[in-house]
Amino acid sequence: MKPPVQAKRPPEPNPRDLTRSEVAYRRIKTAIFDFVLLPGEGFTESDMAERLGMSRTPVREALFRLELESYVKVAFRSGWSVAPFDFRKLEDLYDLRVVLECSAIDRLCAADPMPDLSELKAVWLVPERDRLTDTTEVATLDEAFHAALVRAAGNAEMARVHADVTDGIRIVRRLDFTQPPRIAATYDEHAKVLKAVLARRADPAKLLLRTHIEASKAEVRKITIHKLHSARPAEGTL
Structure with missing residues:
Protein backbone atom coordinates (compact mmCIF):
# COMPACT_ATOMS: atom_id res chain seq x y z
CA MET A 1 0.00 0.00 0.00
CA ASP A 86 -10.24 41.00 16.49
CA PHE A 87 -13.01 38.43 16.12
CA ARG A 88 -15.00 40.66 13.76
CA LYS A 89 -12.02 40.89 11.42
CA LEU A 90 -11.49 37.13 11.58
CA GLU A 91 -15.10 36.48 10.66
CA ASP A 92 -14.84 38.98 7.80
CA LEU A 93 -11.79 37.12 6.51
CA TYR A 94 -13.68 33.83 6.65
CA ASP A 95 -16.50 35.45 4.64
CA LEU A 96 -13.96 36.66 2.07
CA ARG A 97 -12.65 33.10 1.82
CA VAL A 98 -16.11 31.97 0.79
CA VAL A 99 -16.30 34.57 -1.98
CA LEU A 100 -12.88 33.74 -3.39
CA GLU A 101 -13.18 29.97 -3.18
CA CYS A 102 -16.70 29.87 -4.62
CA SER A 103 -15.51 31.99 -7.53
CA ALA A 104 -12.63 29.55 -7.99
CA ILE A 105 -15.07 26.63 -8.09
CA ASP A 106 -17.13 28.36 -10.78
CA ARG A 107 -13.98 28.83 -12.87
CA LEU A 108 -12.81 25.26 -12.35
CA CYS A 109 -16.14 23.72 -13.27
CA ALA A 110 -16.35 25.86 -16.44
CA ALA A 111 -12.74 25.27 -17.53
CA ASP A 112 -12.12 23.18 -20.63
CA PRO A 113 -10.08 21.17 -20.05
CA MET A 114 -10.33 21.11 -16.27
CA PRO A 115 -7.01 21.77 -14.54
CA ASP A 116 -5.18 18.76 -13.12
CA LEU A 117 -6.34 18.11 -9.56
CA SER A 118 -4.64 14.72 -9.21
CA GLU A 119 -2.51 15.81 -6.25
CA LEU A 120 -5.61 16.80 -4.31
CA LYS A 121 -7.24 13.50 -5.17
CA ALA A 122 -4.18 11.63 -3.90
CA VAL A 123 -4.40 13.41 -0.54
CA TRP A 124 -8.14 13.61 0.13
CA LEU A 125 -9.77 10.74 -1.81
CA VAL A 126 -8.08 8.01 0.21
CA PRO A 127 -9.40 5.16 2.35
CA GLU A 128 -10.05 6.07 5.96
CA ARG A 129 -7.15 3.87 7.11
CA ASP A 130 -4.73 6.06 5.09
CA ARG A 131 -5.84 9.35 6.60
CA LEU A 132 -3.38 11.34 8.68
CA THR A 133 -4.17 12.11 12.30
CA ASP A 134 -1.44 14.57 13.30
CA THR A 135 -3.09 17.95 13.88
CA THR A 136 -0.20 20.00 12.48
CA GLU A 137 0.00 17.92 9.30
CA VAL A 138 -3.75 18.02 8.73
CA ALA A 139 -3.86 21.78 9.34
CA THR A 140 -1.10 22.25 6.75
CA LEU A 141 -2.87 20.00 4.25
CA ASP A 142 -6.16 21.83 4.87
CA GLU A 143 -4.56 25.14 3.93
CA ALA A 144 -2.94 23.52 0.90
CA PHE A 145 -6.29 22.13 -0.28
CA HIS A 146 -8.07 25.47 -0.32
CA ALA A 147 -5.06 27.30 -1.77
CA ALA A 148 -4.69 24.70 -4.54
CA LEU A 149 -8.33 25.09 -5.58
CA VAL A 150 -7.90 28.84 -5.92
CA ARG A 151 -4.55 28.58 -7.73
CA ALA A 152 -5.98 26.02 -10.14
CA ALA A 153 -8.65 28.53 -11.18
CA GLY A 154 -5.87 30.43 -12.96
CA ASN A 155 -6.31 33.95 -11.58
CA ALA A 156 -3.00 35.04 -10.03
CA GLU A 157 -4.47 38.08 -8.25
CA MET A 158 -7.24 35.99 -6.74
CA ALA A 159 -4.63 33.53 -5.51
CA ARG A 160 -2.55 36.36 -4.03
CA VAL A 161 -5.50 37.80 -2.09
CA HIS A 162 -6.48 34.33 -0.93
CA ALA A 163 -2.94 33.77 0.37
CA ASP A 164 -3.22 37.00 2.39
CA VAL A 165 -6.56 35.86 3.83
CA THR A 166 -5.06 32.48 4.73
CA ASP A 167 -2.19 34.18 6.54
CA GLY A 168 -4.65 36.37 8.45
CA ILE A 169 -6.69 33.47 9.85
CA ARG A 170 -3.88 30.96 10.40
CA ILE A 171 -3.48 31.98 14.04
CA VAL A 172 -6.92 30.58 14.94
CA ARG A 173 -7.38 28.10 12.12
CA ARG A 174 -5.00 25.63 13.77
CA LEU A 175 -7.30 25.33 16.77
CA ASP A 176 -9.93 23.87 14.44
CA PHE A 177 -7.93 20.64 14.38
CA THR A 178 -7.43 19.99 18.09
CA GLN A 179 -10.23 17.40 18.23
CA PRO A 180 -10.23 14.13 16.22
CA PRO A 181 -13.85 14.62 15.01
CA ARG A 182 -12.82 17.86 13.27
CA ILE A 183 -9.97 16.06 11.49
CA ALA A 184 -12.33 13.34 10.27
CA ALA A 185 -14.90 15.94 9.23
CA THR A 186 -12.27 17.84 7.24
CA TYR A 187 -11.39 14.72 5.25
CA ASP A 188 -15.07 13.94 4.60
CA GLU A 189 -15.96 17.50 3.64
CA HIS A 190 -12.93 18.04 1.40
CA ALA A 191 -13.66 14.77 -0.39
CA LYS A 192 -17.26 15.80 -1.07
CA VAL A 193 -16.22 19.23 -2.39
CA LEU A 194 -13.53 17.72 -4.59
CA LYS A 195 -15.83 15.06 -6.03
CA ALA A 196 -18.44 17.70 -6.88
CA VAL A 197 -15.83 19.87 -8.60
CA LEU A 198 -14.49 16.92 -10.59
CA ALA A 199 -18.06 16.19 -11.68
CA ARG A 200 -18.45 19.87 -12.70
CA ARG A 201 -21.34 20.29 -10.29
CA ALA A 202 -20.58 23.88 -9.34
CA ASP A 203 -23.65 24.71 -7.25
CA PRO A 204 -23.48 21.61 -4.99
CA ALA A 205 -19.71 22.10 -4.66
CA LYS A 206 -20.18 25.71 -3.53
CA LEU A 207 -22.88 24.74 -1.05
CA LEU A 208 -20.62 22.06 0.41
CA LEU A 209 -17.76 24.53 0.59
CA ARG A 210 -19.83 27.20 2.34
CA THR A 211 -21.02 24.66 4.90
CA HIS A 212 -17.43 23.50 5.46
CA ILE A 213 -16.10 27.02 6.00
CA GLU A 214 -19.05 28.01 8.20
CA ALA A 215 -18.30 25.03 10.46
CA SER A 216 -14.71 26.24 10.77
CA LYS A 217 -15.83 29.79 11.46
CA ALA A 218 -18.18 28.53 14.17
CA GLU A 219 -15.19 26.99 15.93
CA VAL A 220 -13.46 30.40 15.82
CA ARG A 221 -16.41 31.98 17.64
CA LYS A 222 -15.92 29.51 20.49
CA ILE A 223 -12.28 30.43 21.11
CA THR A 224 -11.60 32.01 24.49
CA ILE A 225 -8.48 33.21 26.24
CA HIS A 226 -8.79 30.13 28.46
CA LYS A 227 -8.54 27.89 25.42
CA LEU A 228 -5.55 29.82 24.15
CA HIS A 229 -3.78 29.33 27.48
CA SER A 230 -4.48 25.61 27.35
CA ALA A 231 -3.05 25.51 23.82
CA ARG A 232 0.21 27.09 24.97
CA PRO A 233 3.18 24.67 24.92
CA ALA A 234 4.51 23.82 28.38
CA GLU A 235 8.07 24.81 27.57
CA GLY A 236 7.51 27.36 24.86
CA THR A 237 10.60 29.24 23.75
CA LEU A 238 11.49 31.46 20.87
Whole structure:
Protein backbone atom coordinates (compact mmCIF):
# COMPACT_ATOMS: atom_id res chain seq x y z
CA MET A 1 0.00 0.00 0.00
CA LYS A 2 1.42 3.32 -1.03
CA PRO A 3 1.60 6.08 1.60
CA PRO A 4 -0.68 9.09 1.01
CA VAL A 5 0.79 11.78 -1.18
CA GLN A 6 1.73 14.91 0.74
CA ALA A 7 0.86 18.34 -0.61
CA LYS A 8 3.89 20.14 -1.96
CA ARG A 9 5.20 23.06 0.07
CA PRO A 10 7.68 25.68 -1.10
CA PRO A 11 11.21 25.05 0.16
CA GLU A 12 12.25 26.96 3.25
CA PRO A 13 14.96 29.56 2.60
CA ASN A 14 18.42 28.86 3.92
CA PRO A 15 18.66 30.63 7.33
CA ARG A 16 22.09 31.92 6.31
CA ASP A 17 20.43 33.85 3.48
CA LEU A 18 18.11 35.73 5.85
CA THR A 19 18.86 39.03 7.52
CA ARG A 20 18.82 39.18 11.32
CA SER A 21 15.66 41.26 11.11
CA GLU A 22 13.97 38.62 8.95
CA VAL A 23 15.01 35.86 11.35
CA ALA A 24 13.57 37.83 14.28
CA TYR A 25 10.36 38.52 12.35
CA ARG A 26 9.82 34.85 11.52
CA ARG A 27 10.59 33.61 15.01
CA ILE A 28 8.32 36.12 16.75
CA LYS A 29 5.48 35.51 14.29
CA THR A 30 5.81 31.75 14.76
CA ALA A 31 5.72 32.23 18.53
CA ILE A 32 2.46 34.18 18.17
CA PHE A 33 0.92 31.56 15.87
CA ASP A 34 1.99 28.71 18.19
CA PHE A 35 0.63 30.55 21.27
CA VAL A 36 4.04 30.77 22.91
CA LEU A 37 3.21 34.49 22.95
CA LEU A 38 -0.44 34.98 23.85
CA PRO A 39 -2.88 37.77 22.92
CA GLY A 40 -2.40 40.68 25.31
CA GLU A 41 0.98 39.45 26.57
CA GLY A 42 3.45 42.29 27.10
CA PHE A 43 7.21 42.40 26.59
CA THR A 44 10.02 44.88 25.99
CA GLU A 45 12.47 45.00 23.13
CA SER A 46 15.25 44.07 25.53
CA ASP A 47 13.30 41.04 26.78
CA MET A 48 12.62 39.87 23.24
CA ALA A 49 16.20 40.45 22.14
CA GLU A 50 17.42 38.34 25.04
CA ARG A 51 14.96 35.54 24.24
CA LEU A 52 16.04 35.56 20.60
CA GLY A 53 19.74 35.88 21.41
CA MET A 54 20.33 38.94 19.25
CA SER A 55 20.66 42.70 19.50
CA ARG A 56 17.71 45.08 19.85
CA THR A 57 18.04 46.64 16.37
CA PRO A 58 16.84 43.65 14.29
CA VAL A 59 14.21 42.89 16.92
CA ARG A 60 12.87 46.45 16.74
CA GLU A 61 12.72 46.25 12.92
CA ALA A 62 10.85 42.95 13.14
CA LEU A 63 8.38 44.32 15.68
CA PHE A 64 7.54 47.36 13.59
CA ARG A 65 6.92 45.06 10.64
CA LEU A 66 4.63 42.89 12.77
CA GLU A 67 2.85 46.02 13.98
CA LEU A 68 2.06 46.92 10.36
CA GLU A 69 0.51 43.47 10.02
CA SER A 70 -1.51 44.03 13.24
CA TYR A 71 0.10 41.17 15.17
CA VAL A 72 1.67 43.36 17.88
CA LYS A 73 1.01 46.78 19.40
CA VAL A 74 3.44 49.34 20.74
CA ALA A 75 2.63 51.46 23.78
CA PHE A 76 4.49 54.63 24.78
CA ARG A 77 6.86 53.88 27.70
CA SER A 78 5.39 50.42 28.29
CA GLY A 79 6.94 48.37 25.51
CA TRP A 80 5.09 46.00 23.23
CA SER A 81 2.22 43.54 23.49
CA VAL A 82 0.69 40.86 21.31
CA ALA A 83 -2.45 42.27 19.72
CA PRO A 84 -5.75 40.91 21.07
CA PHE A 85 -7.91 38.95 18.68
CA ASP A 86 -10.24 41.00 16.49
CA PHE A 87 -13.01 38.43 16.12
CA ARG A 88 -15.00 40.66 13.76
CA LYS A 89 -12.02 40.89 11.42
CA LEU A 90 -11.49 37.13 11.58
CA GLU A 91 -15.10 36.48 10.66
CA ASP A 92 -14.84 38.98 7.80
CA LEU A 93 -11.79 37.12 6.51
CA TYR A 94 -13.68 33.83 6.65
CA ASP A 95 -16.50 35.45 4.64
CA LEU A 96 -13.96 36.66 2.07
CA ARG A 97 -12.65 33.10 1.82
CA VAL A 98 -16.11 31.97 0.79
CA VAL A 99 -16.30 34.57 -1.98
CA LEU A 100 -12.88 33.74 -3.39
CA GLU A 101 -13.18 29.97 -3.18
CA CYS A 102 -16.70 29.87 -4.62
CA SER A 103 -15.51 31.99 -7.53
CA ALA A 104 -12.63 29.55 -7.99
CA ILE A 105 -15.07 26.63 -8.09
CA ASP A 106 -17.13 28.36 -10.78
CA ARG A 107 -13.98 28.83 -12.87
CA LEU A 108 -12.81 25.26 -12.35
CA CYS A 109 -16.14 23.72 -13.27
CA ALA A 110 -16.35 25.86 -16.44
CA ALA A 111 -12.74 25.27 -17.53
CA ASP A 112 -12.12 23.18 -20.63
CA PRO A 113 -10.08 21.17 -20.05
CA MET A 114 -10.33 21.11 -16.27
CA PRO A 115 -7.01 21.77 -14.54
CA ASP A 116 -5.18 18.76 -13.12
CA LEU A 117 -6.34 18.11 -9.56
CA SER A 118 -4.64 14.72 -9.21
CA GLU A 119 -2.51 15.81 -6.25
CA LEU A 120 -5.61 16.80 -4.31
CA LYS A 121 -7.24 13.50 -5.17
CA ALA A 122 -4.18 11.63 -3.90
CA VAL A 123 -4.40 13.41 -0.54
CA TRP A 124 -8.14 13.61 0.13
CA LEU A 125 -9.77 10.74 -1.81
CA VAL A 126 -8.08 8.01 0.21
CA PRO A 127 -9.40 5.16 2.35
CA GLU A 128 -10.05 6.07 5.96
CA ARG A 129 -7.15 3.87 7.11
CA ASP A 130 -4.73 6.06 5.09
CA ARG A 131 -5.84 9.35 6.60
CA LEU A 132 -3.38 11.34 8.68
CA THR A 133 -4.17 12.11 12.30
CA ASP A 134 -1.44 14.57 13.30
CA THR A 135 -3.09 17.95 13.88
CA THR A 136 -0.20 20.00 12.48
CA GLU A 137 0.00 17.92 9.30
CA VAL A 138 -3.75 18.02 8.73
CA ALA A 139 -3.86 21.78 9.34
CA THR A 140 -1.10 22.25 6.75
CA LEU A 141 -2.87 20.00 4.25
CA ASP A 142 -6.16 21.83 4.87
CA GLU A 143 -4.56 25.14 3.93
CA ALA A 144 -2.94 23.52 0.90
CA PHE A 145 -6.29 22.13 -0.28
CA HIS A 146 -8.07 25.47 -0.32
CA ALA A 147 -5.06 27.30 -1.77
CA ALA A 148 -4.69 24.70 -4.54
CA LEU A 149 -8.33 25.09 -5.58
CA VAL A 150 -7.90 28.84 -5.92
CA ARG A 151 -4.55 28.58 -7.73
CA ALA A 152 -5.98 26.02 -10.14
CA ALA A 153 -8.65 28.53 -11.18
CA GLY A 154 -5.87 30.43 -12.96
CA ASN A 155 -6.31 33.95 -11.58
CA ALA A 156 -3.00 35.04 -10.03
CA GLU A 157 -4.47 38.08 -8.25
CA MET A 158 -7.24 35.99 -6.74
CA ALA A 159 -4.63 33.53 -5.51
CA ARG A 160 -2.55 36.36 -4.03
CA VAL A 161 -5.50 37.80 -2.09
CA HIS A 162 -6.48 34.33 -0.93
CA ALA A 163 -2.94 33.77 0.37
CA ASP A 164 -3.22 37.00 2.39
CA VAL A 165 -6.56 35.86 3.83
CA THR A 166 -5.06 32.48 4.73
CA ASP A 167 -2.19 34.18 6.54
CA GLY A 168 -4.65 36.37 8.45
CA ILE A 169 -6.69 33.47 9.85
CA ARG A 170 -3.88 30.96 10.40
CA ILE A 171 -3.48 31.98 14.04
CA VAL A 172 -6.92 30.58 14.94
CA ARG A 173 -7.38 28.10 12.12
CA ARG A 174 -5.00 25.63 13.77
CA LEU A 175 -7.30 25.33 16.77
CA ASP A 176 -9.93 23.87 14.44
CA PHE A 177 -7.93 20.64 14.38
CA THR A 178 -7.43 19.99 18.09
CA GLN A 179 -10.23 17.40 18.23
CA PRO A 180 -10.23 14.13 16.22
CA PRO A 181 -13.85 14.62 15.01
CA ARG A 182 -12.82 17.86 13.27
CA ILE A 183 -9.97 16.06 11.49
CA ALA A 184 -12.33 13.34 10.27
CA ALA A 185 -14.90 15.94 9.23
CA THR A 186 -12.27 17.84 7.24
CA TYR A 187 -11.39 14.72 5.25
CA ASP A 188 -15.07 13.94 4.60
CA GLU A 189 -15.96 17.50 3.64
CA HIS A 190 -12.93 18.04 1.40
CA ALA A 191 -13.66 14.77 -0.39
CA LYS A 192 -17.26 15.80 -1.07
CA VAL A 193 -16.22 19.23 -2.39
CA LEU A 194 -13.53 17.72 -4.59
CA LYS A 195 -15.83 15.06 -6.03
CA ALA A 196 -18.44 17.70 -6.88
CA VAL A 197 -15.83 19.87 -8.60
CA LEU A 198 -14.49 16.92 -10.59
CA ALA A 199 -18.06 16.19 -11.68
CA ARG A 200 -18.45 19.87 -12.70
CA ARG A 201 -21.34 20.29 -10.29
CA ALA A 202 -20.58 23.88 -9.34
CA ASP A 203 -23.65 24.71 -7.25
CA PRO A 204 -23.48 21.61 -4.99
CA ALA A 205 -19.71 22.10 -4.66
CA LYS A 206 -20.18 25.71 -3.53
CA LEU A 207 -22.88 24.74 -1.05
CA LEU A 208 -20.62 22.06 0.41
CA LEU A 209 -17.76 24.53 0.59
CA ARG A 210 -19.83 27.20 2.34
CA THR A 211 -21.02 24.66 4.90
CA HIS A 212 -17.43 23.50 5.46
CA ILE A 213 -16.10 27.02 6.00
CA GLU A 214 -19.05 28.01 8.20
CA ALA A 215 -18.30 25.03 10.46
CA SER A 216 -14.71 26.24 10.77
CA LYS A 217 -15.83 29.79 11.46
CA ALA A 218 -18.18 28.53 14.17
CA GLU A 219 -15.19 26.99 15.93
CA VAL A 220 -13.46 30.40 15.82
CA ARG A 221 -16.41 31.98 17.64
CA LYS A 222 -15.92 29.51 20.49
CA ILE A 223 -12.28 30.43 21.11
CA THR A 224 -11.60 32.01 24.49
CA ILE A 225 -8.48 33.21 26.24
CA HIS A 226 -8.79 30.13 28.46
CA LYS A 227 -8.54 27.89 25.42
CA LEU A 228 -5.55 29.82 24.15
CA HIS A 229 -3.78 29.33 27.48
CA SER A 230 -4.48 25.61 27.35
CA ALA A 231 -3.05 25.51 23.82
CA ARG A 232 0.21 27.09 24.97
CA PRO A 233 3.18 24.67 24.92
CA ALA A 234 4.51 23.82 28.38
CA GLU A 235 8.07 24.81 27.57
CA GLY A 236 7.51 27.36 24.86
CA THR A 237 10.60 29.24 23.75
CA LEU A 238 11.49 31.46 20.87
